[in-house]
Amino acid sequence: MSVRRLWASASTLVLAASVALGVAQPASATSPAAAGGYVALGDSYSSGVGSGSYLSDSGDCHRSTKAYPYLWATQNSPSSFAFVACSGATTGSVASTQLGALSSSTTLVSVTAGGNDVGFADVMEDCVLYSEATCLGSVNAAVSQMQNALPFGLGSLYGSIRSRASQAHVVVLGYPRFYQLSGDCIAGLSETERSAINNASDVLNGVIAQQAANAGFTFSSVVDEFTGHELCSGSPWLNSVTVPVYECYHPKSAGQSGGYLPAFRSAA
16 A cells, blocks of 8 residues: 655654554465466555565565465465565556556456555544544545545456456455554554544445455455454554554554465455
């Protein structure tokens, strides 16, 4: 997920926020889709931002060897593997810069997209740095984008994926809820703000799931996997405010191996 404005206010963000705050499962039997080529599309939640161990040739895309696509490919040995997910990607940029990896031989595709279209990184900055009213206004504006504009972006992207990989099994993954309410965080965002952010994540996942169903794709939620591992839990799988700043509010390596990987494996 893009950090756009977060880069500019890195030191302020770290000082202003005081939010308190896996292991890979054994590989299952190889799925039929793994017999062909696997292409991993999407944003930073697929590239593995937040989990470290970034591939040197991935640049600002920050593709990680600890990201769920890389872990799955290592365990299942598809005939080919194209890892093109990139930090900051939107539905439009996935469509314009990543779909060249797809072909008639692609049998499995994974994708996360939508969070950057609605400015979720900017929402988190507003909530961390400014008032509760500013936070809630930013969340509500993002929800409006989810409900009104995002379906068109997702629908267009999914249609393009299908046209380029007509025989592929496509798995669309969602996003986790960020906070365990009434959890261990004693400072930082208010419970009202945390609840609003969680509710926005639910709306986002609902829109993505509906558009995936419309396209005939498989939607796999990660909410259950992350339950008990949100921010403010005793064992968070998400980074809160951290350095480097681009890793803020992204899954740690445990979130990729214990959250996203099982969710993908179950659907692949």
